Amino acid sequence: MTAGPEAEESPIPADSSASPLPSATLGADKKRSLEQITLLLFITVPFVALLASVPLAWGWGVSWLDLGLLVVMYYIGCHGITIGFHRYFTHGAFKAKRPLRIALAVMGSMAVEGPLVRWVADHRKHHKFSDAEGDPHSPWRYGETVPALLKGLWWAHVGWMFDAEQTPQHKYAPDLIKDAAVRRVSRQFVLWTTVSLLIPPLVGGLATWSWQGALTAFFWGSLVRVALLHHVTWSINSICHAVGKRPFKSRDRSGNVWWLAVLSCGESWHNLHHADPTCARHGVLRGQLDSSARLIRWFEKAGWVYDVRWPNASRLDARRKDGVARREERTSQAA
Template sequence: MTSHFEQEYQSLFTEELAVAGGKQVLNDPYLHRLQRRHFYLFDVLPLFGTLAALALLAWRPPGVPELLACFAMWVVSGLGISAGYHRLFAHRSWQTTRGTQTLLAIAGAMAGQGSVISWVAMHRRHHERGDRDGDMHSPNLHGPGKRDKLRGFLHAHFTWMIAHPYPNVLRYAPDLLRERHLVSVGRRYYTWVALGFVLPALACALLERSWGGLLSGFLWGGMVRMFMLAQGIWSLNSFCHLIGRRCFVTRDRSRNIGWMAPLIFGESWHHNHHAFPGSASFGLAWYRIDPGFWFIRLLGALGLAWNIKVPSREQIDARTVTHAASWSADSQ
């Protein structure tokens, strides 16, 4: 679901993208080097940071400040991705003020999953080519066998981010390129990622008045938080295109995994989202856990969100199919 390349529209690539014109994707060795650098920094390094935090448990187990920092930063960066990057910027399923847009773009950047315009371009490409040639993180393009499915799972969950064709943002995100405040946020992407580590580290250091608090805040509020959030978001690419339930006929092989919804802000109603990509609600029903949508509704109650798009009951019923029919359609 996510892109891990951050410099799509700035400096060296402004002219290259213009020359690319109508090209759908760009393949360039320099782009791939940047992608690999981002992969090592924000996908591999948090894994080792999490292992370090676990190794230090006997010496310095996390206290209340560390756990609160981890949870708070997980919520902030997670809502930045779910309500901001995904539902607001990629699908325009609701509207808000420029100030709220800026804050959500910064919060999403703290997740370390790419700048907002890059992420949106990648996600729109995924919807356009879902589980077909051109979908860079589908787990279903490696063959029908068990070993093929395993390779597909590993690719979709992790290894696709090492290097991949890069969607031309002039084609996939021209609306965001016209928003100067979003371009400005994107250009400072690394600053926001760093802030996501500095804030919990300083908070824990001040609360505990120790250098140990600085270290544990950095590890638990930064590394562990980023690693946990990434596992949830990557699961949309892997698990949610391999296992789970289907209620609608879609061109892709997306699935719903309801039990994961509280862990990834309602994003695991992934099949619902592919059936109704313009909906701010992924659960499509009040009784389904969808924290990303609840947050948008809260903003609406505060007067900070409007034009919140949700399909009617009639629209949902008209597209609903039986379980057997959905499997039959999916196998075609």
């Protein structure tokens, strides 16, 4: 690894509490815990389903109902991760009314990417040591040669989740642990995983009034959907730290990967995010689609969120690389 720790605003809250924090979330920092075993199962099983989906779709097709369930459930979980787990709980890009705060915690949990507190702790540690020693999932972990980068891409994409080392949650997410409602949702990871997987077959079975409808809905709307969302999310850790354009200054190798923008709900505009971690919008240049930012804007207009950290031209220009600033590529804050 070549880059040093970032000098931008730290996403890690100061732990100034004088009394011990409440008991940590389900599994705490143990190497083997119930949610880790569950996560392992729902990494491998949905991935097998994703591989099987290609010949199945080619041979028998996929119904509009199954496709609709896949898309709807995908974007519920995706925005739960991008708006909730990432921009809100990890970086505090805005403040949310309590009902939306809990809803975002539940939506993110339904993406089946691990408990909220652990997800946030890992990501805050990633920002503290981005692409440097201590980063949980840098693709540059093993060096810069082609074989080393290939090994590092696998590590950043999925391998790091099987590492024995766990990020201490009390150190990196004390604010979330102290929130009883958030702590409860995080402990209920297995429950929300079950709910997430059962909604598609329930809807499919009732809509077709058949077990076959429930089964195909479970395959496409649960297993394939979870696998696709997993690998898109993990691609932000791997691909977006190895390739992509870098118009903004950051002390790592985060890049913008345009072809992941729609599937990642705007997360693949990753260079600006690492240049300005608390910004509520990641796709700030002209033509950069960011559905997460659009939803945050709608939430703001509805009065559900406030104190949103939107970008502005001067803030962006201060983070641009020399010679890159162009007035026609200014923020779309007013959009």
